[in-house]
Amino acid sequence: EIVPRKRKEFSLIVVTNGNRILLGLKHRGFGKGMYNSFGGKLEQGEDSVVAACRELHEETGICVTMKHMTESKIGILHFTFDDDPTEMCVHLFRVNIYCNDHVTVETASSSEQIVVDPLTIRGCDEITPEWIENFFHIPLHNMFADDSIWLTYLLASEKKVCLDGWFHFLEGGQEVNTIRHHFVDI
Numbered sequence: 001e002i003v004p005r006k007r008k009e010f011s012l013i014v015v016t017n018g019n020r021i022l023l024g025l026k027h028r029g030f031g032k033g034m035y036n037s038f039g040g041k042l043e044q045g046e047d048s049v050v051a052a053c054r055e056l057h058e059e060t061g062i063c064v065t066m067k068h069m070t071e072s073k074i075g076i077l078h079f080t081f082d083d084d085p086t087e088m089c090v091h092l093f094r095v096n097i098y099c100n101d102h103v104t105v106e107t108a109s110s111s112e113q114i115v116v117d118p119l120t121i122r123g124c125d126e127i128t129p130e131w132i133e134n135f136f137h138i139p140l141h142n143m144f145a146d147d148s149i150w151l152t153y154l155l156a157s158e159k160k161v162c163l164d165g166w167f168h169f170l171e172g173g174q175e176v177n178t179i180r181h182h183f184v185d186i
């Protein structure tokens, strides 16, 4: 019997500033107690770019235009689990923030800049943002296991990358974190 796979869609936005990365410590829900980039579930019928702008603003206070977010799209991650037929389909974005007196948000491919006051970076009840001062200090032991594979590759890469990754985990739920197999197309 062929059972069609159910899919849930999410956004995930990696925020960097030179060699710093902004990560969120999650207080509830999936990944509670762990660090992750920002994002969440797409609302019904919502476009992934709209969702990414909304989640980034909700969780950090950072505003990025639709144009910027469209240009910041860097790929897609698929998560599947032995004990759950639902596939998680995660639309991946990377936003680089430049600091001077203000924080300016731009993507490598865009000339448009958005000025954000650094003090606007704040969390919400679900997540607390924290600057990790150096890519070597990323708390990978306290993050989803897939980040050790694609996030480290992304941050080490000098060129703009486009990722298509698939990670199959032993279990979903709170015990998530053992990858059975994976592949990443670059």
Ligand code: 6OG
Binding pocket: 010, 011, 012, 013, 029, 030, 031, 036, 037, 038, 039, 040, 041, 079, 088, 090, 144, 145, 146, 147, 176
């Ligand atoms: P809420 O449903 O709590 O959003 N997410 C994952 N991110 C990584 N790096 N690895 C995983 O491995 C993940 N599973 C989910 C997608 C959940 C957020 O967490 C991301 C969403 O941005 C299994 O609002």
